[in-house]
Each structure stands twice: as structure tokens, then as C-alpha cells.
Amino acid sequence: MRTVKTALIGAGFVGPHHIEAARRLGFVDVVAVAGSNQASAEAKAAKMSIPKAYGSYEALLDDPEIEVIHNCTPNDLHLPVTMAAIERGKHVIADKPLALNSADAKTMLDAAKAKGIVHAVTFNYRYNPLMQQARVMINRGDIGKTHWVHGCYIQDWLLYPNDYNWRLEKEGGESRCVADIGSHWCDLAGYITGSRIAEVLADYTTVYPTRQKPKGTREAFAQSSGNEEFDEYPVDTEDFASVLLRFENGMKGSFSVSQVSAGHKNGLEIEVDGNKAAVAWKQERPNELWIGKRNEPNGWMLKDPGLLDPSIAHYAALPGGHGEAWADAFRNLLRNVYSFISEGRSMEADADKIEFPTFADGHESNCVVEAITKSAKAGGVWTKIAR
Numbered sequence: 444m445r446t447v448k449t450a451l452i453g454a455g456f457v458g459p460h461h462i463e464a465a466r467r468l469g470f471v472d473v474v475a476v477a478g479s480n481q482a483s484a485e486a487k488a489a490k491m492s493i494p495k496a497y498g499s500y501e502a503l504l505d506d507p508e509i510e511v512i513h514n515c516t517p518n519d520l521h522l523p524v525t526m527a528a529i530e531r532g533k534h535v536i537a538d539k540p541l542a543l544n545s546a547d548a549k550t551m552l553d554a555a556k557a558k559g560i561v562h563a564v565t566f567n568y569r570y571n572p573l574m575q576q577a578r579v580m581i582n583r584g585d586i587g588k589t590h591w592v593h594g595c596y597i598q599d600w601l602l603y604p605n606d607y608n609w610r611l612e613k614e615g616g617e618s619r620c621v622a623d624i625g626s627h628w629c630d631l632a633g634y635i636t637g638s639r640i641a642e643v644l645a646d647y648t649t650v651y652p653t654r655q656k657p658k659g660t661r662e663a664f665a666q667s668s669g670n671e672e673f674d675e676y677p678v679d680t681e682d683f684a685s686v687l688l689r690f691e692n693g694m695k696g697s698f699s700v701s702q703v704s705a706g707h708k709n710g711l712e713i714e715v716d717g718n719k720a721a722v723a724w725k726q727e728r729p730n731e732l733w734i735g736k737r738n739e740p741n742g743w744m745l746k747d748p749g750l751l752d753p754s755i756a757h758y759a760a761l762p763g764g765h766g767e768a769w770a771d772a773f774r775n776l777l778r779n780v781y782s783f784i785s786e787g788r789s790m791e792a793d794a795d796k797i798e799f800p801t802f803a804d805g806h807e808s809n810c811v812v813e814a815i816t817k818s819a820k821a822g823g824v825w826t827k828i829a830r
């Protein structure tokens with residue numbers, strides 16, 4: 444595999460995990476990092492043993508050695524950073540949500556296509572081996588005709604009024620909880636069932652209309668020390684939401700998302716019910732796939748390459764009994780993207796070989812989130828996805 448030179452823009456919570464996953468591939472060389480200023484970039488570069496540190500993303504993008512960038516900045520920077528990278532012909536691996544709204548996502552998709560770069564969005568949950576297995580099983584009819592997909596994605600990191608993060612700010616986007624984690628759930632539901640969402644009906648709740656914004660800085664998911672100085676900050680985005688779904692293939696769905704549910708850390712759960720059987724998976728117990736049956740005992744399929752369908756068994760890197768989880772799914776996704784880049788493939792000519800979510804999936808996700816928010820703001824009315 445040809446070695447690919449890459450760089451990170453935005454080294455907060457998720458950025459270093461992108462780098463760790465890329466490095467595990469063995470043919471990706473992480474050559475630079477950009478931060479919001481030179482001092483922070485240098486500190487992050489030293490911590491991650493990355494040779495070059497840039498105080499601005501523009502300076503990093505002017506470095507001709509760099510072929511690929513990981514855009515791990517806060518959501519309001521996704522558009523300017525990605526557009527600047529595309530302009531310079533860099534391949535882009537963007538974290539979700541691709542954009543603040545569907546119009547910006549379309550701008551990025553069109554620009555990426557016109558320039559011929561490789562573009563990916565990190566909907567990483569797809570690449571858990573048992574989500575791949577569920578997709579194969581649903582596709583080959585093991586659970587029969589699917590009629591309902593349901594679940595949740597619930598967390599507790601914004602439970603208290605002094606929990607704070609840029610996601611709560613106006614620049615974070617019109618939707619918060621749905622855009623941040625509901626986007627993952629909807630992407631996964633569409634991916635494993637093979638059907639797009641057609642219409643939605645949503646109800647949003649903001650538990651805290653004001654939050655205590657610390658005067659200093661605080662990393663994502665970090666708790667308040669309790670004695671920070673703060674300003675009261677008005678918040679109008681949703682702390683939790685419930686959503687009904689109608690899919691294009693006639694299937695129905697429902698899911699809830701929350702950032703204020705005590706005890707739930709990263710509770711993504713999904714179940715697909717068909718007229719023969721059901722499958723269900725919980726990301727916090729990623730090595731177990733539940734198989735629901737009517738006339739015989741229910742089953743658990745454990746993650747084991749010897750038991751997985753041969754077409755997707757390579758997504759399990761370890762033998763059965765050796766747990767694989769979030770970081771491994773991330774590595775699986777990046778392996779697909781970087782192999783494509785290393786082999787010199789083109790998104791247009793090799794469209795049938797794309798095994799990763801693209802800006803088209805990112806745009807689709809923005810359209811779904813937008814319709815969900817529109818439905819909630821209208822008081823809960825069925826709203827078609829406008830694509």
C-alpha cells in the first residue's frame with residue numbers, strides 16, 4: 444500500500460482518535476496538525492508526536508506535502524475548512540454533521556465532485572462488525588420483510604445547567620442533540636435497512652433555557668469544577684427529542700435522543716423488526732447482536748470472525764472473545780477510505796468500490812436533521828425530507 448500523508452485540523456476530543464485510527468493502518472503518515480493558534484497547535488503536535496504544527500488551517504492547507512485532511516473542528520468551521528481544503532485539491536475526511544444545514548452540505552458535495560477529490564464523513568458506527576452483520580442479515584431476508592426500526596441514542600453529559608460546550612451556542616447550529624447524535628442513529632438506520640427516511644414527525648424539549656457558560660475554556664465532555672466564573676447563556680436547542688419516521692420502503696420507525704438522561708454515557712441502541720425475526724444492537728455492548736424469534740428461543744450472536752458472514756468478516760480484526768468497540772469501528776472506516784486513496788481511485792470512476800460514507804451521505808443526513816427540526820418547530824407535523 445502506498446503511504447499517504449495526512450493532517451489533522453482541530454485536535455480536541457475526537458481529532459486525536461482519528462489520528463490514532465489512521466496510524467493503526469500502517470500506511471498513513473500523520474505529518475501536521477493545525478490548532479486555533481500556534482501555541483495550542485505546538486502543544487498538540489508534541490503530545491501526538493506529529494512533526495509539523497500550524498497556527499491556522501489555511502497555513503496547513505498550503506503545505507504541498509499534505510494529501511488528506513481530517514476536519515475535526517467545531518461544526519461552524521466545517522464549511523470554511525472543508526471548502527478551503529477542496530480548493531487546494533486535498534482529500535477530506537470530515538466529521539459529522541457535515542454542515543450546519545443542507546445548503547452548506549450541498550455546496551461542499553458539489554465542490555468536492557467538481558474538484559475530483561475523495562470525500563468521506565465519519566459515520567463510524569456503520570463499521571462495527573455486528574452492524575455489518577445485521578445489514579447482511581436484513582438484506583438477505585433473514586428477518587423477513589422489515590416493518591419497524593426503533594431505538595435511541597442517549598447520553599448524560601449535559602444533565603446539569605453548568606455543563607457547557609460550544610454545541611450549546613447559536614453557532615453550533617439550529618439543532619443540537621438531533622444533529623450531534625441523532626444524525627448517527629438515522630444514518631445507521633438507513634444503512635443497515637437499506638432504505639432512506641421519507642418523512643418525520645418530531646417533538647423537541649429544552650430542559651434548560653439558560654446555561655452557565657464558563658468565562659474560561661473547557662474541553663468537550665469535561666465537567667465544571669463547580670467554582671468557575673460564568674455568564675448566563677440563553678439556549679434554545681433541544682436537550683432531548685422524540686421522533687417518528689416513515690421510510691421510503693414503507694417501514695416505520697421511532698427513536699429518542701437525549702443529552703440529559705442520567706447514567707447513559709453513549710447509549711446508542713437500534714432494533715429492526717421483520718415479519719420473521721428481529722435484530723438488535725447496543726453500542727455499549729458492541730460484541731453482541733440480539734436475534735429475536737417467535738417460535739424458538741431468542742439468540743445472541745457474538746462478534747467472531749468465524750461466525751460473521753464471510754463478506755464482512757474482515758471487519759473483525761480479533762478472534763471471538765476478544766472485544767472490539769468504538770475505536771476499532773473507526774479504524775475499519777478509515778481503512779476503507781485510506782485504501783481507496785492509496786490505490787489512487789476516483790469517486791466517479793470507482794463509484795462501485797466506495798465502501799465509506801461520502802459527502803452525499805453527509806448531505807442526506809443534514810436534510811433529515813433539517814426536516815426533524817422543522818417538524819418540531821411547527822409543533823410536531825409530518826414533514827417530508829427535502830433533498
Ligand SMILES: NC(=O)c1ccc[n+]([C@@H]2O[C@H](COP(=O)([O-])OP(=O)(O)OC[C@H]3O[C@@H](n4cnc5c(N)ncnc54)[C@H](O)[C@@H]3O)[C@@H](O)[C@H]2O)c1
Nearest residue numbers: 453454455456457477478479515516517518538539540663
Ligand atoms: N464521529 C463521532 O463519533 C464524533 C464524536 C465526537 C465529535 N464528533 C464531531 O467532531 C467535531 C469536533 O468535535 P469535538 O467533540 O472533538 O470538539 P472539541 O471542541 O473537543 O474539538 C474541536 C477542536 O477544534 C479546535 N479548533 C477550533 N477552532 C479551530 C481553528 N480555527 N483551527 C483549528 N482548530 C480549531 C479547538 O481548539 C478544539 O481543539 C464536531 O463536528 C463533532 O460533531 C464526532
